[in-house]
Amino acid sequence: MEDTLKQITEAVIVVLMLGGAVCACIFKDLLNAVIATAFVSLMAAILFYFLQAPDVAMAEASIGAALTTAIFVIAIRKTKRFEE
Amino acid sequence: MRILISAILLTILVLGLAFALVEIPFGANQINSSLKPGRHYLENGVDETGAANVVTSVVVTYRGFDTLGEVTILFIAAIGLGAVLYTRGKRLPEVKPQPASLILQTGCRFLFPLILVFGTYIFIHGHLSPGGGFQGGVIVASAFLLVYLGCAEKKIARTGLAATESFAGLVFVIVGLAGLAIGGSFLMNFLPQGTVNTLFSAGVIPVIYAAIGFKVGSELAGIVGDLLEKSQ
Numbered sequence: 001m002e003d004t005l006k007q008i009t010e011a012v013i014v015v016l017m018l019g020g021a022v023c024a025c026i027f028k029d030l031l032n033a034v035i036a037t038a039f040v041s042l043m044a045a046i047l048f049y050f051l052q053a054p055d056v057a058m059a060e061a062s063i064g065a066a067l068t069t070a071i072f073v074i075a076i077r078k079t080k081r082f083e084e
Numbered sequence: 085m086r087i088l089i090s091a092i093l094l095t096i097l098v099l100g101l102a103f104a105l106v107e108i109p110f111g112a113n114q115i116n117s118s119l120k121p122g123r124h125y126l127e128n129g130v131d132e133t134g135a136a137n138v139v140t141s142v143v144v145t146y147r148g149f150d151t152l153g154e155v156t157i158l159f160i161a162a163i164g165l166g167a168v169l170y171t172r173g174k175r176l177p178e179v180k181p182q183p184a185s186l187i188l189q190t191g192c193r194f195l196f197p198l199i200l201v202f203g204t205y206i207f208i209h210g211h212l213s214p215g216g217g218f219q220g221g222v223i224v225a226s227a228f229l230l231v232y233l234g235c236a237e238k239k240i241a242r243t244g245l246a247a248t249e250s251f252a253g254l255v256f257v258i259v260g261l262a263g264l265a266i267g268g269s270f271l272m273n274f275l276p277q278g279t280v281n282t283l284f285s286a287g288v289i290p291v292i293y294a295a296i297g298f299k300v301g302s303e304l305a306g307i308v309g310d311l312l313e314k315s316q
Contacts (some may be wrong), residue, residue: 055137055140055214055215055216055219056137056215056216057214058206058214058215058219059218059222061220062219062222062226063218063222063225066222066226067222067225067226067229067304067308070226070229070233071307071308071309071311074308074311074312075311078311
């Protein structure tokens with residue numbers, strides 16, 4: 001029972017990640033795309049935690065979801081926000 | 085002619101990679117396969133390195149040279165960014181940053197030391213609990229990011245960051261070379277291992293993780309500062 005629940009949670013997380021990745025590709029507003037990328041990273045971190053890899057989950061959450069997003073947002077602020 | 089040469093080179097590359105990788109049983113259960121590094125790490129890692137966290141014993145001891153490579157890659161990336169944003173000579177127009185609200189400034193001032201302490205805790209305890217030099221270093225860098233964003237009028241001493249980074253990198257290499265001199269192999273664990281699960285255990289692992297934490301933290305803080313201050 002517990003195993004099934006865990007597998008369902010993991011499947012939901014993977015589907016959410018796929019959705020976030022597709023959104024990041026099709027959004028024309030680059031700020032939204034960056035937020036979608038950060039969402040994918042955060043979900044990946046949660047998935048790593050479920051798969052018993054807390055070290056990787058920490059790295060993914062801090063680098064992928066936090067610092068990369070900040071650097072992308074700075075880059076967008078210095079350039080253009082909308083894709084043509 | 086060029087197509088022919090590139091096709092030949094591509095064939096050589098593909099054949100070389102195929103011959104190199106054909107022996108590795110991809111997809112097989114690695115724990116029970118004929119190559120058993122994973123099982124060896126799990127069974128003997130704690131006894132051999134004294135680190136309670138097996139991932140740390142792999143990252144810093146068994147695969148320590150790879151970690152040095154990772155740190156070097158990060159260093160080269162920071163140098164590349166600095167070269168792209170190099171602005172000495174031409175003066176940037178001095179932009180007076182708009183002061184943040186009182187709530188944001190007080191929040192930054194309150195949170196900055198707490199985040200620093202948390203990042204330090206993560207990399208000091210890397211051999212005991214999940215986390216390590218890279219994760220703790222990124223958390224330290226995020227504290228600097230908070231200051232850059234929230235208290236824009238505070239100037240962060242860039243030379244201090246650069247000096248910390250160089251010193252931490254030197255400590256990593258010197259510890260590795262000391263292992264070579266004393267123990268006979270690069271990054272050999274030459275300090276006493278102590279009792280497992282205490283802070284001062286696992287020999288050189290906490291030293292190396294502290295060096296990595298300082299290096300990654302100051303490096304990423306420098307990258308964020310470069311992006312925010314030098315570019316326009």
